[in-house]
Amino acid sequence: MLWKNTYNEFIKILAKPRSYIGLAALTLLILIILFAMKADGRMYISFVTASFEQTLSFNGNILNGNLIAFIVLQMLIVHIPLLVALVTGDLLSGEAAMGTLRMLLTKPISRSQVVFSKLIAAAVYTFILVVWMGFLALVVGRWMFGTGDLIVLNSDGLVILNYADILWRYGLAFAVAYLALMTIATLSIAFSAFADNSIGPIVSTMAVIILFTIIGSLDVSVFDHVKPWLFTTHMASWRSFFSDPVPWSAIWESVWILLGHNILFVAIAIFKFKRKDITS
Amino acid sequence: MNQEPIIEVKGLQKNFGAFTAVKDVSFTVNKGDVFGFLGPNGAGKSTTMRCMLSLIKPNAGQINIFGKNLFEARNEILAQVGSIVEKPDFYKYLSARKNLEIFARISGADVSQKTIFETLDFVGLTGREKDKVGGFSHGMRQRLGIAQTLLHKPELIILDEPTTGLDPQGIIEVRDLILRLKNEQNKTVILSSHQLAEIEHVANRMVIINKGQTIIEGSVSELMNAQETLLSIELIDRSDAALQLLKQQFPSLSAEVISPKTLELNVERMLIPAVNAALVNAGFAVVALEPKRTLEDFFIQMTQN
Numbered sequence: 001m002l003w004k005n006t007y008n009e010f011i012k013i014l015a016k017p018r019s020y021i022g023l024a025a026l027t028l029l030i031l032i033i034l035f036a037m038k039a040d041g042r043m044y045i046s047f048v049t050a051s052f053e054q055t056l057s058f059n060g061n062i063l064n065g066n067l068i069a070f071i072v073l074q075m076l077i078v079h080i081p082l083l084v085a086l087v088t089g090d091l092l093s094g095e096a097a098m099g100t101l102r103m104l105l106t107k108p109i110s111r112s113q114v115v116f117s118k119l120i121a122a123a124v125y126t127f128i129l130v131v132w133m134g135f136l137a138l139v140v141g142r143w144m145f146g147t148g149d150l151i152v153l154n155s156d157g158l159v160i161l162n163y164a165d166i167l168w169r170y171g172l173a174f175a176v177a178y179l180a181l182m183t184i185a186t187l188s189i190a191f192s193a194f195a196d197n198s199i200g201p202i203v204s205t206m207a208v209i210i211l212f213t214i215i216g217s218l219d220v221s222v223f224d225h226v227k228p229w230l231f232t233t234h235m236a237s238w239r240s241f242f243s244d245p246v247p248w249s250a251i252w253e254s255v256w257i258l259l260g261h262n263i264l265f266v267a268i269a270i271f272k273f274k275r276k277d278i279t280s
Numbered sequence: 281m282n283q284e285p286i287i288e289v290k291g292l293q294k295n296f297g298a299f300t301a302v303k304d305v306s307f308t309v310n311k312g313d314v315f316g317f318l319g320p321n322g323a324g325k326s327t328t329m330r331c332m333l334s335l336i337k338p339n340a341g342q343i344n345i346f347g348k349n350l351f352e353a354r355n356e357i358l359a360q361v362g363s364i365v366e367k368p369d370f371y372k373y374l375s376a377r378k379n380l381e382i383f384a385r386i387s388g389a390d391v392s393q394k395t396i397f398e399t400l401d402f403v404g405l406t407g408r409e410k411d412k413v414g415g416f417s418h419g420m421r422q423r424l425g426i427a428q429t430l431l432h433k434p435e436l437i438i439l440d441e442p443t444t445g446l447d448p449q450g451i452i453e454v455r456d457l458i459l460r461l462k463n464e465q466n467k468t469v470i471l472s473s474h475q476l477a478e479i480e481h482v483a484n485r486m487v488i489i490n491k492g493q494t495i496i497e498g499s500v501s502e503l504m505n506a507q508e509t510l511l512s513i514e515l516i517d518r519s520d521a522a523l524q525l526l527k528q529q530f531p532s533l534s535a536e537v538i539s540p541k542t543l544e545l546n547v548e549r550m551l552i553p554a555v556n557a558a559l560v561n562a563g564f565a566v567v568a569l570e571p572k573r574t575l576e577d578f579f580i581q582m583t584q585n
Contacts, residue, residue, distance in 0.1 A: 001355075001386060005386050007385065008386065011374070011378065011382065012371060012382075015371070015373050015378075017373070098371070098372070099366075099367070099369025100369050100370065100371060102335060102365055102366070102369065103365075103368065103369060103370075103383065103428070105334070105335055106333045106334075106335065106358060106361070106365065107358060107386045107387055107388070108354070108355035108356070108357075108359040108387070108388040110354075110355065275337070277330075277335070277336045277337065278330065279330075279336070
């Protein structure tokens with residue numbers, strides 16, 4: 001029954017116009033970034049490298065597809081959660097708002113199976129978003145800008161990564177970014193289990209992200225013990241794959257914390273949904 | 281009539297916070313019954329029906345369906361139940377056929393495409409299967425809702441206000457459909473409706489609930505016959521003389537002359553043939569005998585008491 005309902009979920013997601021808003025918005029944003037970089041990328045790069053040019057000389061194709069992909073990831077990882085929540089926050093509460101939840105739950109399928117089937121559908125949808133982002137950023141980026149070494153400016157300074165040593169980093173970075181987005185998906189599904197309208201869980205998810213991000217960025221000692229446990233602190237851990245050497249222990253810590261949040265949010269969703277009186 | 285109980289609801293209670301929606305509802309539905317479920321707005325009908333479909337968990341009481349506890353054998357029971365609660369809602373962005381496919385897939389039975397088309401035909405939606413439900417009228421959605429309940433050929437059908445929004449022809453069709461389900465397929469049907477005449481036409485047993493409690497339960501005909509009904513008698517003339525006769529022969533009757541040709545009296549339904557015989561034997565020309573108490577009067581009397 002789980003897989004039959006998961007199949008149903010795919011049909012629903014494919015038929016809903018809002019599912020394509022995320023993909024369309026992502027495509028548009030990345031294309032705008034690509035064309036902006038094509039038009040004025042040299043100036044953008046020289047602005048970043050200006051402070052190093054007295055001590056370093058940059059030769060070769062710095063503005064290449066690898067750098068473009070990094071810029072795209074950096075820019076969009078803030079916005080993609082909204083696109084994910086737009087679909088996943090609606091999965092349970094949207095059915096309640098439409099009245100179809102009432103029809104669905106009079107069928108011989110357990111409530112846990114309903115949540116899991118929606119979770120699987122959300123995971124596949126999020127995966128498609130990440131793969132599409134990777135394709136546009138990396139494949140189209142390389143096609144438009146060619147390839148070359150990747151120069152990354154991070155808190156430790158300038159890191160130059162050989163072009164032959166980059167693809168695996170992108171692969172793992174996208175995997176961790178996917179896990180971070182799945183945390184958003186499970187959070188919005190958990191909110192969705194509490195609500196009977198579509199917009200509430202989406203707004204609540206974004207509110208939590210904003211709140212946690214603000215707490216994470218405040219340099220106040222009272223939050224020092226909290227910050228390492230906020231999922232938002234670990235959402236940008238994909239960047240660590242572009243450090244040299246790669247801080248594996250920090251990445252693993254982020255992965256465990258994000259996984260823990262995923263499990264917690266799914267558990268909350270199931271706990272609430274199993275006990276919910278369907279009055280809509 | 282087969283007396284094998286299909287549904288046994290005992291001492292059902294449901295609170296929403298401090299509000300008690302259902303206080304003490306009990307009733308039994310037997311196999312093959314068309315069971316009328318009556319009550320005024322806010323009586324607890326929908327809450328009870330939702331409890332019977334495990335949409336709402338009761339605070340107390342027991343629901344056994346097919347001899348099994350609903351909350352212990354939920355999936356097994358629901359695989360044999362088709363239902364519409366309040367109104368049928370569908371995925372508006374999907375076609376009628378896609379909607380039925382979605383619900384058929386999780387119905388617990390293997391429902392073929394042929395069955396889907398046959399069911400759409402059965403409810404009069406042939407030719408509209410590819411149309412999106414968002415463009416359907418309320419009546420068409422009701423028909424699709426009924427199709428959805430029948431897809432997996434359930435033993436028990438629970439219909440909450442199935443004729444709401446239907447035109448008179450649609451109401452007659454649904455009524456006929458319910459009778460066909462009972463007579464041709466021996467299905468058990470629970471029917472809640474504000475159309476009391478509809479219950480009167482199709483139900484053989486009923487329960488009336490009010491303020492979250494069972495008021496009365498039993499066979500529709502027995503309950504109706506046990507009550508006094510208002511009988512209007514139309515004669516050619518001499519209604520005052522007829523009144524005198526009836527008062528002599530049935531001293532407990534309360535009756536009054538309405539016009540020279542009409543009189544009205546309160547009488548037990550079982551006594552109506554005797555009243556008619558008395559008048560005819562005394563030479564009165566009886567034009568019509570019309571019992572005016574309907575289920576509606578009975579319902580109002582029960583719920584107001």
